[in-house]
Amino acid sequence: MSAFYRPDPNGRHKIILESKAFPSDHFAVLSQIRHHGLSPETSMVTIESPFAEDPIISTYDIQALISKHAADTALILLPGIQYYTGQLFDIPTITAYARKHGIFIIWDLAHAVGNVPLSLHDWDVDAAAWCTYKYLNGGPGCIGGAFVHSRNSLVTTLITDHQPERGYGNRLSGWWGNDKGTRFRMETKFHPVKGAAGFQLSNPSVLDITSLCASLELFELAGGMVPLREKSKRMTAFLEECLSLMSDDAKKLYRIITPSDPDQRGAQLSLLLEHGLLDATMHGLEENGVIVDERKPSVVRAAPAPLYNNFKDCVSFVEAFESALLAAQKAK
Ligand SMILES: Cc1ncc(COP(=O)(O)O)c(C=O)c1O
Structure with missing residues (x-):
């Protein structure tokens, strides 16, 4: 600039x-x-x-x-x-x-x-x-x-x-x-x-260059961005579908703010929680061994990265998310 x-x-x-x-x-x-x-x-x-x-x-x-x-x-x-x-x-x-x-x-x-x-x-x-x-x-x-x-x-x-x-x-x-x-x-x-x-x-x-080069070699081995993007689109859509199958009680507590059109998003769904649920939900996720990202005030960012995540990870995330969310609501 x-x-x-x-x-x-x-x-x-x-x-x-x-x-x-x-x-x-x-x-x-x-x-x-x-x-x-x-x-x-x-x-x-x-x-x-x-x-x-x-x-x-x-x-x-x-x-x-x-x-x-x-x-x-x-x-x-x-x-x-x-x-x-x-x-x-x-x-x-x-x-x-x-x-x-x-x-x-x-x-x-x-x-x-x-x-x-x-x-x-x-x-x-x-x-x-x-x-x-x-x-x-x-x-x-x-x-x-x-x-x-x-x-x-x-x-x-x-x-x-x-x-x-x-x-x-x-x-x-x-x-x-x-x-x-x-x-x-x-x-x-x-x-x-x-x-x-x-x-x-x-x-x-x-050291920076070494870690980055190691990662770029894996991208190359995976065939580059075209096949990765194809898997990424399928995996993010699958995550969205798993979320839609959660119980109505849990679904009431958050909404997805990322566009639903796969061409208008990458490997990420941002889940906007009801006010006051973020800290306890993140705690519950961590207790279940799920590491995702939080952005204050109320967003959980779930990013199924196609290089190392698989479809089963999406299922595990949604199971952990649902129980963490319901527990957070109960404790409120
Ligand atoms: C959109 C965006 N820009 C920039 C950064 C960070 O850049 P820097 O660490 O160089 O300030 C981040 C996150 O770390 C980001 O999400």
């Missing part, structure tokens, strides 16, 4: 993001706006679901907001998959719409990478970033990844040229983004590698 957000206070200065963006994204936008001496009150625009009880944001709503602010928007930051609801956004359509309006678009793919197939170059995405803690199994805090479209990461000069900095976009620069041929000469002249690699800041941790 620091490389591509070049606001003009009298022209394009706004950043559009969702109102319930992951805090990392929200804070990054706030700090970028403030770094440029602007105010979030005038330069930050948030997309809200029009319905308080349904947090899903339609492509139409996003396009309408883009149209409304098109003349003075510099950048859009959206999640490929929304972390709380599990909604998979229509990345190609929204990207095309942003680009048509001359707006730079960045996708946060933390929940999408390793979860759904991504064709970022073909979809004409400007840039994207992701952590590898989730479906890529890197482990908490593992190295992140970035995509920068080739049109945004060209290096057209040689370091020996007169004014070589004319051949690439300015950015936060670090020695690891420097051209490999000169990186170890320890000179003070920055000249980036072309592509996303030219945006690297410092030497990555070998």
Whole structure:
């Protein structure tokens, strides 16, 4: 974002993001706006679901907001998959719409990478970033990844040229983004590698890379994202069906907020519990050996990951969830 957000206070200065963006994204936008001496009150625009009880944001709503602010928007930051609801956004359509309006678009793919197939170059995405803690199994805090479209990461000069900095976009620069041929000469002249690699800041941790490579080898052995996505769709649909077979008493205590259309979600169902049931339900699940994720105030995120979960895990989860939920209600 620091490389591509070049606001003009009298022209394009706004950043559009969702109102319930992951805090990392929200804070990054706030700090970028403030770094440029602007105010979030005038330069930050948030997309809200029009319905308080349904947090899903339609492509139409996003396009309408883009149209409304098109003349003075510099950048859009959206999640490929929304972390709380599990909604998979229509990345190609929204990207095309942003680009048509001359707006730079960045996708946060933390929940999408390793979860759904991504064709970022073909979809004409400007840039994207992701952590590898989730479906890529890197482990908490593992190295992140970035995509920068080739049109945004060209290096057209040689370091020996007169004014070589004319051949690439300015950015936060670090020695690891420097051209490999000169990186170890320890000179003070920055000249980036072309592509996303030219945006690297410092030497990555070998332990991070080792865990990530081990995981990527397993993705390759599993045949890559296409067969995994196919299994993922079937498994998430199966989980949904198992949930629908729970007792009426238990079903009254939660609802699924993730879209029911398999093309609008990844390997995740977000279960919104009745107020006050989350802590006890999570406790009950853990006692039954089920590890899922909670998001305050009231969401349990169940994510059957096709690389290592199976259909039986879905059944075990639903059995444990039903008894934990009913026990939580009784103890209330
Ligand atoms: C959507 C999303 N973005 C970003 C992050 C975290 O990124 P970072 O640890 O780099 O702040 C997460 C979760 O860990 C996330 O869910």
